[in-house]
Amino acid sequence: AQSVTQLDSHVSVSEGTPVLLRCxxxxxxxxxxxxxxxxxxxxxxxxxxxxxxxxxVKGINGFExxxxxxxxxxxxxxxxxxxxxxxxxxCVVRDAAGNKLTFGGGTRVLVKP
Amino acid sequence: xxxxxxxxxxxxxxxxxxxxLRCVPISNHLYFxxxxxxxxxxxxxxxxxxxxxxxxxxxxxxxxxxVERPDGSNFTLKIRSTKLEDSAMYFCASxxxxxxxxxxxxxxxxxxx
Numbered sequence: 001a002q003s004v005t006q007l008d009s010h011v012s013v014s015e016g017t018p019v020l021l022r023c024x025x026x027x028x029x030x031x032x033x034x035x036x037x038x039x040x041x042x043x044x045x046x047x048x049x050x051x052x053x054x055x056x057v058k059g060i061n062g063f064e065x066x067x068x069x070x071x072x073x074x075x076x077x078x079x080x081x082x083x084x085x086x087x088x089x090x091c092v093v094r095d096a097a098g099n100k101l102t103f104g105g106g107t108r109v110l111v112k113p
Numbered sequence: 114x115x116x117x118x119x120x121x122x123x124x125x126x127x128x129x130x131x132x133x134l135r136c137v138p139i140s141n142h143l144y145f146x147x148x149x150x151x152x153x154x155x156x157x158x159x160x161x162x163x164x165x166x167x168x169x170x171x172x173x174x175x176x177x178x179x180v181e182r183p184d185g186s187n188f189t190l191k192i193r194s195t196k197l198e199d200s201a202m203y204f205c206a207s208x209x210x211x212x213x214x215x216x217x218x219x220x221x222x223x224x225x226x
Contacts, residue, residue, distance in 0.1 A: 036217070043117060044156075044204065044217035090156065098212030099169050101148070103156035 002027040002093045006104035013081045014112045021076040021107045023091030032094040033074045034101070035065055039087045047089070050074065061085070086111045115139045117218035119205050125224045126195055134190045134221045136205030145188045146206040146215060147180065149173075156204065162188065163211075195225045 007022040025031060035047040048059025055067040061084075065076045074091060091104040118137045126132050138145050147159040160170045162180050177193045188207075192199055202222050206215040 032212070034214075041122075041219060043219040044206075046214055046216070049214065094212070097169070099144075099146075099161045100158045100171075101146075101156075101215060102158070103148075105155050 002031065002095060002102050004091050004093050004102055004104035006089075006091050006107050008107050009105065010108050010110065012110040012112065015083055016080050019076075019078040019081045019085065019109065021089050021091075021109070023074045023076065023104055024072050025074060025091070025093050026072065027093055029096045032098075033065075033067060034092040034094070035059065035063070035074075035076050036090045036092060037087045038090070044090065047076070081109075081111050083111050083113065085109060117205055117207055117216050119203075119218035119221050121221060122219065123222045123224075125226065128197055128225055129194050132192050132195055132223065134192075134203050134205075134223070136188045136190075136207075136218055137186050138188055138205070138207030139216055140186070142207035142209050142216075144168075144208045144210060144213075144215075145180075145182070146208075147190050148204045148206065148217075149201040150204070150220075151198075151201040159190075192223075195223075197225050199223060200225045 003026045005024045033050045036044040038044050047063050048057045050057045050067045058064045063078045088106045088108045090106050092101050120135045145162045150156045158171050160174045161168045179191045181189050202220045204220045205218045208215045
């Protein structure tokens, strides 16, 4: 069985400073991993995905994530936060059959001016 | 850009009533999914659907739940006799194939009184 743990339920950053959202996963196979973002009253939008190619994955809006197998981590970073980054972020692992997504608990990001 | 849509955005119902949540997946997608998020809990997989039949379901998806693709565009989730614990945000998603990116709708917030 697979699982995902997001280590912070809330993160507060100042505009222009780096953002780090931490995610650890558990999986019995080589996983596919995703970060989704949800802005208020919007659907879950895919930020980026890792599917066993390059371990450093670049996504939309300046986000990137690094897959570290030895640490079973897939942390999300952005060098400089923008006010529009305020949202909830979900780390997600996909099962081996490719059907079911397992979500972390989410990290709510607050960006202060 | 094509997107998944869901109606209604909010639904309030009395315990024991039937509800139908509606989704319009992206038009060329073949795989459809329902997930739900109870307030304060993780997003959970309910069911996946392909070629007019359920391909996988979770233990949550018991006999009170059913899914249907009644026409070429809609995908519905029916809850036959709602319980208080069915109160949650329900997300629909679709993908072009197994193992492909799942695109999510904005959700329907269901409140059972």
